[in-house]
Amino acid sequence: MGRPLHGRGALFDTDPAGLAPRLVGLRPHQHRATPTEHRAELPFVLLTGGRGLGKSAVLGELREAYKGHTPVALIDCADGQFAGPSGGRPREAWSPVSQALLVVAEQLAEPVTGAGRITFPRLMSGLVAVAAGGWDDADSERIRREVERILLLNESGSWVAGMAGRMAGRVAANVVAAVSGTGPLVSSAIEATLESFSDSFVSRRHQRAATWWRDYPNAAGHARRGLILLSGHFRAGGTSREHAERYLVRALLADLTDAYAGVLPRMRRLGRPLVLVDNAQSAPGPGLVDAVLRDRSEGIADQVVFVGALRGDSPSALRNAVRRALPEVARRSDWTPDPAAPSSRALLVSLPPLSPDDTLHLVGAVCADVPVPPQLPYATHRLTGGNPLGVVLLADSAAQNLPAAASLGELLTADVRLQEDRDGRPAYLELLDRLVPADRLDELTVLAAAHDHDSARALAEALLPDDFGPADVRALQSRLVREGLPEVPGRFVGDAFVRTLLLLRLHHRDADHRQWREAHETLIRYYAPLAEDDDPARARYRLHHELALGGAESAVAYLRDTFLTLDPRTWLRSLRFIASAPYFHAHDAEGHDFAGRADRRAAVALGRTDAAQDVPDGVDAVLHLRVRRLLHAVWQLTDPLALPDPKVCDRLRFELEQLSNLRPAGNALLWRASRDWPEDALAGRALRVLEDGDGDGDGDDVNGDGEA
Numbered sequence: 001m002g003r004p005l006h007g008r009g010a011l012f013d014t015d016p017a018g019l020a021p022r023l024v025g026l027r028p029h030q031h032r033a034t035p036t037e038h039r040a041e042l043p044f045v046l047l048t049g050g051r052g053l054g055k056s057a058v059l060g061e062l063r064e065a066y067k068g069h070t071p072v073a074l075i076d077c078a079d080g081q082f083a084g085p086s087g088g089r090p091r092e093a094w095s096p097v098s099q100a101l102l103v104v105a106e107q108l109a110e111p112v113t114g115a116g117r118i119t120f121p122r123l124m125s126g127l128v129a130v131a132a133g134g135w136d137d138a139d140s141e142r143i144r145r146e147v148e149r150i151l152l153l154n155e156s157g158s159w160v161a162g163m164a165g166r167m168a169g170r171v172a173a174n175v176v177a178a179v180s181g182t183g184p185l186v187s188s189a190i191e192a193t194l195e196s197f198s199d200s201f202v203s204r205r206h207q208r209a210a211t212w213w214r215d216y217p218n219a220a221g222h223a224r225r226g227l228i229l230l231s232g233h234f235r236a237g238g239t240s241r242e243h244a245e246r247y248l249v250r251a252l253l254a255d256l257t258d259a260y261a262g263v264l265p266r267m268r269r270l271g272r273p274l275v276l277v278d279n280a281q282s283a284p285g286p287g288l289v290d291a292v293l294r295d296r297s298e299g300i301a302d303q304v305v306f307v308g309a310l311r312g313d314s315p316s317a318l319r320n321a322v323r324r325a326l327p328e329v330a331r332r333s334d335w336t337p338d339p340a341a342p343s344s345r346a347l348l349v350s351l352p353p354l355s356p357d358d359t360l361h362l363v364g365a366v367c368a369d370v371p372v373p374p375q376l377p378y379a380t381h382r383l384t385g386g387n388p389l390g391v392v393l394l395a396d397s398a399a400q401n402l403p404a405a406a407s408l409g410e411l412l413t414a415d416v417r418l419q420e421d422r423d424g425r426p427a428y429l430e431l432l433d434r435l436v437p438a439d440r441l442d443e444l445t446v447l448a449a450a451h452d453h454d455s456a457r458a459l460a461e462a463l464l465p466d467d468f469g470p471a472d473v474r475a476l477q478s479r480l481v482r483e484g485l486p487e488v489p490g491r492f493v494g495d496a497f498v499r500t501l502l503l504l505r506l507h508h509r510d511a512d513h514r515q516w517r518e519a520h521e522t523l524i525r526y527y528a529p530l531a532e533d534d535d536p537a538r539a540r541y542r543l544h545h546e547l548a549l550g551g552a553e554s555a556v557a558y559l560r561d562t563f564l565t566l567d568p569r570t571w572l573r574s575l576r577f578i579a580s581a582p583y584f585h586a587h588d589a590e591g592h593d594f595a596g597r598a599d600r601r602a603a604v605a606l607g608r609t610d611a612a613q614d615v616p617d618g619v620d621a622v623l624h625l626r627v628r629r630l631l632h633a634v635w636q637l638t639d640p641l642a643l644p645d646p647k648v649c650d651r652l653r654f655e656l657e658q659l660s661n662l663r664p665a666g667n668a669l670l671w672r673a674s675r676d677w678p679e680d681a682l683a684g685r686a687l688r689v690l691e692d693g694d695g696d697g698d699g700d701d702v703n704g705d706g707e708a
Contacts, residue, residue: 003365003366003392004365005054005057005058005061006354006358006361006362006388007352007353007354007355007358007386007388008054008058008061008326008351009330010326010327010329010330011058011062011326012028012061012065013330014027014028014030014034016331017034017035018330019045019329019330019333019349020062020065020307021034022034022035022036022037022332022333023036023037023038023042023045023272023305023307024036024066024070024271024272024274024305025270025271025272026066026069026070026270026271028062028065028066029064029065029069030069031069031113031114031270033270033271036272037332037333038333038335040301041296041301041337041345042272042296042302042303042304042305042306043322043333043335043337043345043346043347044289044292044293044296044306044308044345044346044347045305045306045307045308045346045347045349046280046289046307046308046309046310046314046318046321046346046347046348046349047059047307047308047309047310047349047350047351048310048311048312048313048314048348048349048350048351048484049311049312049350049351049484050311050312050435050483050484050485050495051311051389051434051435051436051483051484052387052388052389052390052431052434052435053351053353053387053388053389053484054351054388054389055278055309055310055311055351056076056278056279056309057388058309058351059074059276059278059307059309060074062274062276062307063274063276066271066274068112068113069112069113069270069271070112070269070270070271070272070273070274071107071108071109071110071112071118071256071269071273071274072107072108072273072274072275072276073103073104073105073106073107073108073273073274073275073276074107074276074278075100075103075104075276075277075278075284076278076279077096077100077277077278077279077280077281077282077283077284077285078278078279078282081099081103082096082099082100082282082283082284083096085099087142087145087146088138088142089131089134089142089146090134092133092134092234092235092237093130093131093132093133093134093135093234093235094130094131094134095234095241095245095284095287096283096284096287097245097248097249097283097284097287097288097291098127098130098234098245098248099284100284100288101123101127101248101249101252102127102149102150102153104252104275105120105123105153105252105255106152106153108120108256108273108275109153109155112269114268114269114270115268115269116156117155117156118255118256118259118273119153119154119155119156119255119259120153120154120251120252120255121153121154121209121210121255122209122212122213122251122252122254122255123153123248123251123252123255124150124151124153124154124193125190125193125194125209125210125212125213125223125227125251126213126227126230126247126248126251127150127153127248128147128150128151128175128189128190128193128227129186129189129190129193129227129228129230129231129234130230130231130234130244130248131146131147131150131189132175132185132186132189132190132231133186133231133232133234133235135185135189136185140176143175143176144173144176147175147176147189151193174192174195175188175189175192175193177192178191178192186228186231186232187224187228190224190227190228190231191224194210194223194224194227209255209258210223211223212251212254213226213227213230214226216229216230216247217229230244230247230248231244242287242290245287245291246290246291246294246295249288249291249292249295250291250295250300253292253295253300253302253304254302256273256302256303256304257301257302257303260303272303272304272305273303273304273305274304274305274307275304275305275306275307276307276308277289277306277307277308277309278308278309279309279311280308280309280310281310281311281312281315285308285310286315286317289306289308289317289318289346290317292306292345293342293343293345293346294342296337296342296345297337297339297341297342297345310348311483311484312481312482312483312484313482313484314346314348317343318343318346318348319343320338320341320342320343320344321343321344321346321347321348322335322336322337322344322346322347322348323348323350324347324348324349324350325349325350325352326349326350326351326352327352329347329349333347335347352386353384353385353386353387353388354381354386354387354388354391355381355386356377356378356381356386356683356684358386358391359377359378359380359381359384359386359391360377360378360381362391362392362395363376363377363380363391363394363395363398364377365395366392366395366396366398366399367395367398367399367402369399370398370399370402370403371402371403372398372402373643375643375644375682375684376398376408376643378682378683378684379408379640379642379643379644379684380394380395380408380684381684382640382684382685383408383497383500383640383641384497385495385496385497387435387497389431389434389435390431390435390497393416393418393427393430393431394408394411394412394427396416396418396427397411397412397414397416397427398411400414400415400416400417400424401414401415401416407599407641407642407643408640408641408642408643409504409584409641409642411427412426412427412428412431412501412504412641413426413427413428413504413508414426414427415427416430418430428501428504428505429505431501432501432502432505435497435498435501436498436501436502437479437483440476440479441505443460443464443468443472443476444476444493444502445502445505445506445509446459446460446463446464446506446515446519447459447460447473447476447492447493448492448493448498448499448502448503448506449492449503449506449519449520449523449545450492450523451490451491451492451541452490452492453470453473453474453477453492455492455523455526455527455541456473456477456492457470457473458522458523458526459519459522459523460472460473462518462522463515463518463519463522477492480493480494481494485498490577496640497640500582500640500641503582503584504584504641506519507582507584508584517549520545520546520548520549521545521549523541523542523545524542524545524546524549527539527541527542527545528542536562536566536570536574539558540574540577540578542554543555543558543578544577544578544580544581545581547578547579547581547635548581548582548583552628552631552632555578555579555631556624556627556628556631557616558574558578559571559574559575559578559627559630559631560619560620560623560624560627562574563623563627563659563662563663564662564663567666568663568665568666568669568670569666569669569689569690569691571666572669572670572673572689573689575630575631575634576634576638576687576689578631579631579634579635579638580638581635582639583601583635583636583639583641583642584641599636599642601632601633601635601636601639601648602632602636602645602647602648604628604629604632605629605630605632605633605636605648605651605652606629606647606648606651607625607629607651610625610629613625613628623662626655626658626659629651629655630652630655630656630659633648633651633652633655634652634677634687636648637649637652637677637678637681637687638681638686638687644681644682644684646682649678649681649682650678652674652677652678652681653674653675653677653678654674655674656670656671656673656674656677657670657671657674660674669689669690672690673687673688673689676688676690
């Protein structure tokens with residue numbers, strides 16, 4: 001894999017054994033047995049979570065850990081080979097599931113330590129029958145090509161390997177001749193295939209396998225009839241095809257069970273076979289999962305370890321699946337299926353984000369030869385929320401762009417080269433390619449500035465094409481939830497990291513930031529006062545978007561004028577929410593962009609601009625300037641794209657202390673914030689506002705930028 005995984009020890013640990021060794025029965029990267037879990041029946045393990053949590057990386061590491069030690073196969077259901085047939089093969093004789101079974105069997109057949117190739121006579125016969133349904137108008141070369149690939153599933157690789165290979169060619173020739181004749185095409189192909197099992201050098205095990213299709217429903221004890229029925233059901237499509245596909249999956253598992261039967265094979269094959277299914281939410285994933293779960297629920301046993309990766313939460317077909325978080329399965333899974341619910345045979349394991357320590361170690365490993373600012377790993381964790389893909393890509397950008405890049409924002413906009421033969425691209429674009437549905441990237445870039453369905457509708461009406469209406473807004477929001485992004489009050493895009501990346505793209509979409517300004521101006525109008533009395537919630541949203549455009553004076557005035565009237569807890573939340581406005585560019589004194597790299601917020605927070613300020617008439621100048629400094633301090637320290645400034649942290653502490661002296665009734669909350677907020681900012685945590693009776697934590701929105 002090139003680099004070690006972090007935070008996934010519950011899967012790969014050896015002493016005591018993690019989930020993978022307990023299921024496979026082998027230590028990772030070793031040919032040493034370990035006690036197995038679930039001896040009678042295995043769960044179909046599905047790793048769940050949104051994009052970027054490292055599900056594919058885990059499956060890749062599992063393949064590397066067991067390849068060559070026990071039979072292993074890995075398929076990615078999003079791969080183009082499962083999107084449609086190739087080589088002129090008609091769809092009535094092809095499906096994603098049949099293609100997946102062929103690819104899986106080809107990988108499982110490979111020899112491993114101490115044991116030779118596995119053959120798949122049952123599956124081979126079934127796949128030939130299915131393929132034959134599409135040979136009506138096929139040329140002989142295409143038939144030969146398809147048949148030879150399928151027949152090689154029955155090559156043993158033993159001392160008769162050469163003979164077996166020649167047999168595949170000879171049977172292919174017989175099949176071509178048979179289907180070129182005048183008899184029924186499908187039955188002729190099946191007859192030629194079954195005759196190959198009667199050759200003198202074929203083992204008894206293969207000859208027994210030839211009779212397996214006798215038990216297909218309505219076959220009346222005849223393998224040839226069973227395969228003809230299988231082919232017909234497959235060509236019929238719909239539920240008939242699903243029925244046929246289920247028997248093809250059963251044939252694969254029966255061949256694997258046969259390979260482990262007997263004393264000698266069991267001694268040679270120490271680990272259970274392992275099938276890895278990435279992007280299992282896409283075809284052929286659902287068909288494979290359903291076939292395995294249904295057979296196991298009906299008592300048709302197998303000893304194959306299935307581990308899949310499922311984007312988002314489980315579909316309705318898995319509503320009765322057993323759910324666990326990864327740490328909960330580190331030592332035992334405590335999985336017990338419900339006999340009445342086939343989907344309970346699935347074990348859904350949610351992958352957690354990386355911890356701050358994991359992020360620290362990963363950034364340190366990638367940037368081993370580059371001096372890293374000490375706050376960078378924790379700021380990276382705050383920005384990404386521990387998203388493994390985000391952490392890795394930012395670490396790569398740091399290794400390639402430090403010390404020239406001075407902030408996380410510059411690391412995201414800097415080019416990062418992920419492969420030697422590819423040019424570099426801005427890191428934030430590489431991340432969005434993998435974290436956001438590509439077909440809705442443009443719409444999400446605009447709607448990321450919204451806070452709920454209604455504000456998203458306002459943005460869509462103003463900035464998106466006319467054919468993207470309210471129903472499309474709602475459908476897109478539902479799709480994000482299905483794909484595993486959290487629902488967070490106050491944000492249309494619930495995942496803070498993805499939202500930040502989308503807003504960064506919105507800001508850089510035009511050289512003059514036109515769409516960026518239009519989006520925030522639209523929301524400023526949307527949250528305009530509806531009556532003489534300005535609703536506090538609408539005011540906070542409006543001020544948030546004004547601040548995103550560089551206009552801080554209205555926010556300063558609001559926070560100054562409400563300091564003595566609002567409940568201190570509400571005031572602190574309002575300050576935190578308004579100051580969560582995105583800041584992607586330095587601004588001049590009028591709030592306009594300029595090309596300099598300096599972060600003007602720090603200068604304001606430290607009081608360096610106080611002398612030049614014209615304080616409005618009739619207001620407390622000391623309170624006005626203090627609130628102004630405090631707003632800019634929180635704005636800088638909570639910016640996910642900036643490294644927290646220790647000097648600004650000290651100033652934040654001082655300003656909150658001074659404000660606490662002005663509110664005797666709220667002194668405890670303000671004073672506690674003066675201690676907690678600088679500490680939270682330096683540690684890369686969200687700023688806490690204590691609840692009543694809470695001496696340790698915060699019951700607010702986790703990321704600190706939802707509705708205040």
